[in-house]
Amino acid sequence: MTVPESSSVFTSPLPAVVDELWERRAELSPADADARAEIIAAVDLLDTGAARVAFVDPATDEVVVDERAKRAILLTFKVLEMSEAKVGEFYQHDKMPLKTTFDGVRVVPGAIARWGSYCAPGTILMPSFVNIGGYVDSGTMVDTWATVGSCAQIGKNVHLAGGVGIGGVLEPPNAKPVVIEDGAMIFSRCMIIEGARVGKGSVVGAGTILSASIPVIDAETGEEISRGHVPDYCVAVGGTRMKKFNGGEFGLPCVLVLKRLEQGQGHDKARLNDILRDNGLATG
Structure with a gap:
């Protein structure tokens, strides 16, 4: 489109x-x-x-x-009425049929996409799930056990690694969905939810949780960049920010921007792994 x-x-x-x-x-x-x-x-x-x-x-x-x-x-x-469908040992009882239009898409056994989602030619669906309203653009891989929630928008040449959870945002109708922009890499077991956004060419380290209310902080300056939006061409990881309460001082989740990348560096995986390892972080 x-x-x-x-x-x-x-x-x-x-x-x-x-x-x-x-x-x-x-x-x-x-x-x-x-x-x-x-x-x-x-x-x-x-x-x-x-x-x-x-x-x-x-x-x-x-x-x-x-x-x-x-x-x-x-x-x-x-x-729509509830309907039943069965293929071999697999049974479905739902109002939504499964998607059947996969022109130019590689669909590995175990992948599920619901009708009303779009997968562009050149996308790869490993055993994963794409919900209604989801949009997955060309060159993107939705890796094993990753989920693209309802209405989530995934750009071109994105890698959603194993177990990544992209949250669905369906109601109210004017609510912004999760947006992952072109060239982003979302490492394993990340959770991107509540209309959060990851900018072009950015990398989000394994296990990071990003929601619309979580602060995104520049690790070099301590400045809060945004809430729920990792800017373009950043390496970002999950972190904690200390806050005092009546009961003591506790760490609240945040996302740390470790480094700003030059445009085009986003797919140099060896360089990205070095950045993460230098900070004592996993690269999976």
């Missing part, structure tokens, strides 16, 4: 009828055949990549959310 030049001119590619159905969602049910057809057609646009839940506006560097897309996803729970 082509990203609009500016959010000021952004118009959802989904039909306006989605908003009309949203306003009377309390009365909808699987018996509403016309409403069901409209919602299925809308979510099909997400499934093929013709629409997406969110994108980074290149003019403002802000995350723009297509609320209509989120409304369409939420309305599926109103208009």
